Amino acid sequence: AQSVTQPDIHITVSEGASLELRCNYSYGATPYLFWYVQSPGQGLQLLLKYFSGDTLVQGIKGFEAEFKRSQSSFNLRKPSVHWSDAAEYFCAVGVSGGYQKVTFGTGTKLQVIP
Amino acid sequence: GAVVSQHPSWVICKSGTSVKIECRSLDFQATTMFWYRQFPKQSLMLMATSNEGSKATYEQGVEKDKFLINHASLTLSTLTVTSAHPEDSSFYICSARDSTTEAFFGQGTRLTVV
Numbered sequence: 507a508q509s510v511t512q513p514d515i516h517i518t519v520s521e522g523a524s525l526e527l528r529c530n531y532s533y534g535a536t537p538y539l540f541w542y543v544q545s546p547g548q549g550l551q552l553l554l555k556y557f558s559g560d561t562l563v564q565g566i567k568g569f570e571a572e573f574k575r576s577q578s579s580f581n582l583r584k585p586s587v588h589w590s591d592a593a594e595y596f597c598a599v600g601v602s603g604g605y606q607k608v609t610f611g612t613g614t615k616l617q618v619i620p
Numbered sequence: 621g622a623v624v625s626q627h628p629s630w631v632i633c634k635s636g637t638s639v640k641i642e643c644r645s646l647d648f649q650a651t652t653m654f655w656y657r658q659f660p661k662q663s664l665m666l667m668a669t670s671n672e673g674s675k676a677t678y679e680q681g682v683e684k685d686k687f688l689i690n691h692a693s694l695t696l697s698t699l700t701v702t703s704a705h706p707e708d709s710s711f712y713i714c715s716a717r718d719s720t721t722e723a724f725f726g727q728g729t730r731l732t733v734v
Binding site for chain 2: 550596
């Protein structure tokens with residue numbers, strides 16, 4: 507079965523600083539990978555996804571992620587964090603056709619300080 | 621992106637009663653809907669997958685007689701928590717996808733059983 511590990515439970519960054527959120531997955535075949543963001547009390551919003559092709563994917567709100575098969579990683583990055591980026595971020599891996607069955611990581615809570 | 625609406629956003633019910641949560645796709649036909657449960661400070665756990673007009677497929681460990689899922693139309697799925705108990709208190713989120721495989725999440729429903 508597939509699994510996702512987000513090693514950082516909580517991260518604090520200064521506004522304007524760069525950000526990298528780590529994600530490692532375990533899956534035997536080529537995975538479908540996602541990053542979602544969840545604001546307090548809200549549902550999830552898809553930031554970006556990787557299905558195939560270019561391993562560097564661009565998403566919304568200035569986020570990007572790079573798929574590294576050799577490291578089984580799909581880290582999320584943003585060059586300059588804004589206060590509005592404070593939220594919880596979930597990495598997820600999908601199987602059987604992308605969205606059919608998605609397993610989520612435990613999430614990383616991002617705090618942005620002035 | 622497409623809009624998925626959940627209702628209610630929050631609900632408080634007495635122990636032993638049943639509560640129904642609705643998940644609607646507002647501007648697309650959702651051939652498949654997913655129901656997730658999120659415990660505080662934890663990730664989302666897939667409870668069940670429902671295809672329009674078919675019985676839902678429940679994940680291992682999820683009581684199908686307790687969590688009744690109906691997907692009677694291409695725009696509406698409902699989750700009914702029967703005979704709710706305090707341990708059922710949680711954040712329930714649905715997601716819906718159409719034939720393009722893109723999945724969109726609702727804003728979630730906070731259930732508190734007292």
